[in-house]
Amino acid sequence: MKKISITLLAGAMVFMLSACGQAKNEVESQADIMNDITQSGKETIETDAEGMQADTIAQNRNETVETDAEGIRADTITQNQKETDAAGKEDTVYDVLDSLVGEYSYTSDDSAGKLIIQKASDGYDISDYISESSYRFLANSSNIQTLENNKIYIEYPELLLSDDTVHFSYYTLVYGTDGIDVYYGMAEPENAEFLYHAVKKNDKDEDSVTAHAASEAGEKLIDFEAPGIKEYEYPSEFIMGDNLKTALAQLASGYISFDSGTTATGDWKQYFINNFIQNSRLTFDYLDLISGQNNGLISIDELNYIQYSLTNTEVDFSTYVSPDGPDIIRYEAASPFSSGSIIGYDYRDTDNGVLITADLEVRYDGAEDTQKYEITAELVRNPYSCFDGYSIAALSRSLSEHAPN
Numbered sequence: 203m204k205k206i207s208i209t210l211l212a213g214a215m216v217f218m219l220s221a222c223g224q225a226k227n228e229v230e231s232q233a234d235i236m237n238d239i240t241q242s243g244k245e246t247i248e249t250d251a252e253g254m255q256a257d258t259i260a261q262n263r264n265e266t267v268e269t270d271a272e273g274i275r276a277d278t279i280t281q282n283q284k285e286t287d288a289a290g291k292e293d294t295v296y297d298v299l300d301s302l303v304g305e306y307s308y309t310s311d312d313s314a315g316k317l318i319i320q321k322a323s324d325g326y327d328i329s330d331y332i333s334e335s336s337y338r339f340l341a342n343s344s345n346i347q348t349l350e351n352n353k354i355y356i357e358y359p360e361l362l363l364s365d366d367t368v369h370f371s372y373y374t375l376v377y378g379t380d381g382i383d384v385y386y387g388m389a390e391p392e393n394a395e396f397l398y399h400a401v402k403k404n405d406k407d408e409d410s411v412t413a414h415a416a417s418e419a420g421e422k423l424i425d426f427e428a429p430g431i432k433e434y435e436y437p438s439e440f441i442m443g444d445n446l447k448t449a450l451a452q453l454a455s456g457y458i459s460f461d462s463g464t465t466a467t468g469d470w471k472q473y474f475i476n477n478f479i480q481n482s483r484l485t486f487d488y489l490d491l492i493s494g495q496n497n498g499l500i501s502i503d504e505l506n507y508i509q510y511s512l513t514n515t516e517v518d519f520s521t522y523v524s525p526d527g528p529d530i531i532r533y534e535a536a537s538p539f540s541s542g543s544i545i546g547y548d549y550r551d552t553d554n555g556v557l558i559t560a561d562l563e564v565r566y567d568g569a570e571d572t573q574k575y576e577i578t579a580e581l582v583r584n585p586y587s588c589f590d591g592y593s594i595a596a597l598s599r600s601l602s603e604h605a606p607n
Contacts (some may be wrong), residue, residue, distance in 0.1 A: 317384065488508065506519055
């Protein structure tokens, strides 16, 4: 076996030597073929590599795009969720305030006050009046910190110092079906102490229902043929007479806002008697006339007429003052601790009256300075009104720009 292998090898060598030129050509051809194959392989590999690289880049790009898209979608969802949550929170606060709109009465420290929640152009106003001439706080929607369960937390700027430092106090309104409990604290809401329980007033009380029933039955609350009642003769241009000035000043001194709905609240009749009949600081021609004729006694019919002259709205005093007497005594003074006066006004005519803006000065007992306000009032013609032929349909009051700081 070993010899055979050597012989075969020798034969192979002889063949190679005898065919040297042909073998060389074959080798070169084979080398060229191999080079071609190698080159093709390289090109194929490079092409494949480039393809793989392109695929990888495309894949990575797709993954990046998908990742970015998912990120954008996630960000969008998060932002939308935030906006939805914020809108939901706002709606919740506004929904609660809307359901609480109205006037609430309370007694605190042996004095009667009122808590008012009303809709405003930029949200809701929440105001606490200790009396007609003083307030505990005047807040709005922006003062609400949070709403939790049935509690409204209010951060109120109690004091502003000259260096712009603000001292806050905190009010908590706990609302329920029977009214609103109000708590107050100088520090955080957790330390707030109970102030009072406020009960919502009905939109229409017993007296307004009586007035409506009388009107439906065709009964007249106002007798325009009574002695002393005369039809007013209007001049060619509007002039605010002293009787009307007196009515506007007194009403604006007691109310920040007023309209026909105010006459349906439970405390209107007492306010009217105290401030327009038994007010020793106030007088007008018709009141002087009838009190001079009757030794200061004002009957229920005269109350009905004067109140109608002021507001152009019928209010029946029959359940407040008995038709059989005793009459209201004008000189049993129940004057407020302030008095107001109109010091200037502008006006423009409307279809049924005038719209005026006026400057009001209010003087408070014990205070040297006067408080200046600007009032806007809608006056309607009422030919039988004892206030110079006009009634006050609506009124609002704000601090004057010229008011002292």
